[in-house]
Amino acid sequence: MANIKLRNITKTFGKIKALDQVNLEIKDKEFFVLFGPAGAGKTTILKTIAGIEFPDDGHVIFNDDIVNLVEPAKRNVSMVFENYALYPHLNVFDNIASPMRSPLYKKDEEYINKQIVKVTSTMKIDHLLERLPSQLSNGQRQRVALGRSLVRDPNVFLMDEPLAHLDAKLRHHMRTELKAMQTQLDTTTIYVTHDYMEALSLGDRIAIINEGKIEQIGTGDEVYYTPKNLFVAKLVGEPEINTFKGELAEVNQKVKMKVLNQIHLFDLELDVEQELKKHHSQHVIVGIRGLNVSYSFVKKDDTQIEGSVYSFEPIGNKTILIVKIGDELIRTIAPNDLQVDIDQKIFIEFDFKNAMFFDMDTEELLVRHNQEEIIKEVL
Amino acid sequence: MSQLVLQNVFKRYENKKIGRKKIVNDYAVKDLCLHCEEGEFVGILGPSGCGKTTTLRMVAGLEDITQGDIFIGDRKINNLHPKDRNIGLAFEDYALYPPMNVYDNIAFNLRAKNLAEADIKKEVMRIAPLMKVEDLLEHSPAGLSGGQKQRVNIARALVRKPKVLLLDEPLSHLDGKMRQVLRMEIKRLHKEIQCTTIIVTHDQLEAMSLADRIAIMKDGQLQQFGTPLEIYDNPVNEFVASFIGEPPMNITKVKITKTNGHLFFYFPMCDLSIAVPTKYESVLKEGMEVKMGVRPTDLFVVDMTAMGSVTQVGVFENLGDERRISIEVGEDEYLTLITTDERRYKVGEQIKLAVNEEKTHVFDIDTGNRIKPKQ
Numbered sequence: 001m002a003n004i005k006l007r008n009i010t011k012t013f014g015k016i017k018a019l020d021q022v023n024l025e026i027k028d029k030e031f032f033v034l035f036g037p038a039g040a041g042k043t044t045i046l047k048t049i050a051g052i053e054f055p056d057d058g059h060v061i062f063n064d065d066i067v068n069l070v071e072p073a074k075r076n077v078s079m080v081f082e083n084y085a086l087y088p089h090l091n092v093f094d095n096i097a098s099p100m101r102s103p104l105y106k107k108d109e110e111y112i113n114k115q116i117v118k119v120t121s122t123m124k125i126d127h128l129l130e131r132l133p134s135q136l137s138n139g140q141r142q143r144v145a146l147g148r149s150l151v152r153d154p155n156v157f158l159m160d161e162p163l164a165h166l167d168a169k170l171r172h173h174m175r176t177e178l179k180a181m182q183t184q185l186d187t188t189t190i191y192v193t194h195d196y197m198e199a200l201s202l203g204d205r206i207a208i209i210n211e212g213k214i215e216q217i218g219t220g221d222e223v224y225y226t227p228k229n230l231f232v233a234k235l236v237g238e239p240e241i242n243t244f245k246g247e248l249a250e251v252n253q254k255v256k257m258k259v260l261n262q263i264h265l266f267d268l269e270l271d272v273e274q275e276l277k278k279h280h281s282q283h284v285i286v287g288i289r290g291l292n293v294s295y296s297f298v299k300k301d302d303t304q305i306e307g308s309v310y311s312f313e314p315i316g317n318k319t320i321l322i323v324k325i326g327d328e329l330i331r332t333i334a335p336n337d338l339q340v341d342i343d344q345k346i347f348i349e350f351d352f353k354n355a356m357f358f359d360m361d362t363e364e365l366l367v368r369h370n371q372e373e374i375i376k377e378v379l
Numbered sequence: 380m381s382q383l384v385l386q387n388v389f390k391r392y393e394n395k396k397i398g399r400k401k402i403v404n405d406y407a408v409k410d411l412c413l414h415c416e417e418g419e420f421v422g423i424l425g426p427s428g429c430g431k432t433t434t435l436r437m438v439a440g441l442e443d444i445t446q447g448d449i450f451i452g453d454r455k456i457n458n459l460h461p462k463d464r465n466i467g468l469a470f471e472d473y474a475l476y477p478p479m480n481v482y483d484n485i486a487f488n489l490r491a492k493n494l495a496e497a498d499i500k501k502e503v504m505r506i507a508p509l510m511k512v513e514d515l516l517e518h519s520p521a522g523l524s525g526g527q528k529q530r531v532n533i534a535r536a537l538v539r540k541p542k543v544l545l546l547d548e549p550l551s552h553l554d555g556k557m558r559q560v561l562r563m564e565i566k567r568l569h570k571e572i573q574c575t576t577i578i579v580t581h582d583q584l585e586a587m588s589l590a591d592r593i594a595i596m597k598d599g600q601l602q603q604f605g606t607p608l609e610i611y612d613n614p615v616n617e618f619v620a621s622f623i624g625e626p627p628m629n630i631t632k633v634k635i636t637k638t639n640g641h642l643f644f645y646f647p648m649c650d651l652s653i654a655v656p657t658k659y660e661s662v663l664k665e666g667m668e669v670k671m672g673v674r675p676t677d678l679f680v681v682d683m684t685a686m687g688s689v690t691q692v693g694v695f696e697n698l699g700d701e702r703r704i705s706i707e708v709g710e711d712e713y714l715t716l717i718t719t720d721e722r723r724y725k726v727g728e729q730i731k732l733a734v735n736e737e738k739t740h741v742f743d744i745d746t747g748n749r750i751k752p753k754q
Contacts, residue, residue, distance in 0.1 A: 139711040200699050315588055317674065
């Protein structure tokens with residue numbers, strides 16, 4: 001049981017600032033994800049909470065107590081490693097018992113027995129106690145490793161990319177398994193990943209980390225639908241969000257949008273129009289996901305933009321179609337039986353209702369249509 | 380630009396004698412027949428150790444052929460020296476000559492052939508824009524990014540005007556974004572030069588998105604050779620079915636049961652029954668155990684009043700672009716589906732499940748082979 005706070009944590013390695021004024025509050029029993037590219041500082045945050053790294057500045061707080069000077073072993077945190085690190089020569093029972101038999105936590109065998117019965121039945125591994133790790137499936141191994149962490153009744157679980165070493169197929173399966181077990185963990189969990197699907201799937205809330213700073217903290221829907229800036233928008237979603245310059249043009253007191261050197265001026269939703277009217281610049285960055293771009297091979301009206309097929313990738317259940325318009329490449333989604341040729345003429349249409357608009361300089365999100373409602377609606 | 384034909388090709392690495400013990404190697408490639416058309420882009424796909432790189436090396440002349448024949452055009456190349464086979468090769472690691480700049484790296488093969496400098500320049504300038512390295516010609520390899528190095532590497536292979544271009548995992552050293560870009564470029568390059576091309580990869584996504592046809596190998600044997608869509612829709616066995624597609628196909632052991640004269644796939648661990656499509660009724664019998672396969676996009680949540688099977692949501696995942704429901708059908712086993720609406724489902728919620736009958740696959744439990752429906 002713990003809520004965990006980080007206050008103005010700063011950490012440098014030599015000249016490199018690994019963490020820069022990090023502030024976080026993780027609620028009791030929350031599944032909290034630290035998500036970002038390699039080298040962003042995710043693992044450093046995790047290690048700071050564990051007590052393996054010592055911050056240059058700032059406080060680590062467990063349940064209102066500052067624990068900066070508390071040794072890792074006394075913080076009662078439990079780390080789950082990437083490859084799960086089960087002892088290969090010990091059976092499931094002994095693997096799970098190992099932390100309770102360690103000199104630090106030394107418990108009597110009766111207590112150990114009782115704890116193991118409790119934990120293995122919640123993790124649904126009570127029929128596997130005699131087996132060696134090599135005789136378990138991957139999913140079972142994951143559960144044994146989690147069970148071994150759970151048995152100590154830790155304040156917090158720390159997981160550092162536990163699925164990163166698996167191939168794509170197994171990762172998908174294990175993520176589902178982990179999600180299924182989430183409710184049984186019933187312990188504050190901090191989970192580090194660079195995979196946006198893991199972040200969105202598992203996290204009650206997600207902190208997006210970049211170059212030692214927190215870019216945004218929010219639910220999966222919040223970071224997907226209302227990314228705070230371009231960096232966050234590009235990090236969630238596959239294929240990556242399309243971004244290009246847009247120019248505001250006023251026609252009869254209505255603000256319209258000029259994009260990709262088209263003559264046609266595109267209409268905007270009223271709320272977007274009003275927000276952009278207030279903006280200090282004529283130029284914005286338009287962000288629009290591949291899902292919100294449609295295509296056709298005949299031109300219906302001026303809202304469609306002519307381009308050519310740059311490339312296409314049939315990837316099973318769908319095809320990612322890449323359309324070239326001037327110097328820009330726009331990605332869209334097509335059915336898997338799409339028949340096209342490279343350099344073929346094609347028309348695309350943007351669904352501006354689902355577009356996001358970012359500031360040219362700061363790259364912060366300015367507005368999207370129905371910004372407030374969109375999050376409420378889906379919840 | 381020629382067709383490439385492999386006829387009953389076998390490869391066995393030399394048996395070793397260690398003391399009295401004789402180690403007999405199994406065939407690394409067994410009875411492989413591949414017929415690549417002129418100008419075709421063929422992907423050889425499989426897990427590590429399946430014989431895909433060995434196959435490529437035999438075509439290149441870097442490995443002897445134990446048995447069988449390889450033809451480029453009408454010419455049998457079994458005993459030709461690698462340099463006489465007219466092949467362009469690009470490996471995973473770029474192996475550029477570090478002291479030479481990009482221009483000299485690309486020109487290297489032509490200089491080895493004693494071409495005049497003017498002709499070499501003409502050729503290099505022809506290839507460089509194709510791989511978008513024309514601005515890098517003065518740079519030394521050390522200053523290039525991984526993606527740029529691989530572009531130079533492919534340009535160097537192309538400058539010889541090969542009849543067949545061989546690419547061995549060309550993208551696996553690159554990060555995700557660079558891989559996407561180069562995949563696009565390689566696809567466009569192939570359209571431009573129309574050279575018979577073989578790409579060896581373990582990444583199904585790469586094979587699917589690049590190749591006209593894919594040869595899937597396992598344990599040295601060809602499993603299936605077909606267009607990406609053929610392989611995706613009609614896999615010949617469980618191995619191919621599970622290897623292709625992301626998220627992977629749901630493949631679960633089921634029992635055939637009969638209720639009111641109709642056959643059902645029955646999941647004993649969760650008491651779920653899914654109606655057997657009529658096309659399979661004549662080949663499946665009550666009491667049989669088989670594996671049923673269905674892709675996550677071919678399972679649907681339907682209205683409670685519609686035909687279907689009642690079950691409950693085991694796991695719900697909201698992934699931004701799409702949402703997935705997984706139904707627990709056994710220990711460690713799930714049926715996963717991608718929902719078609721925006722709705723957020725709750726764990727434990729009752730849903731009705733329907734399946735796209737056309738896209739249901741049945742596999743033999745022992746051999747893994749597909750059980751074909753009667754036409």
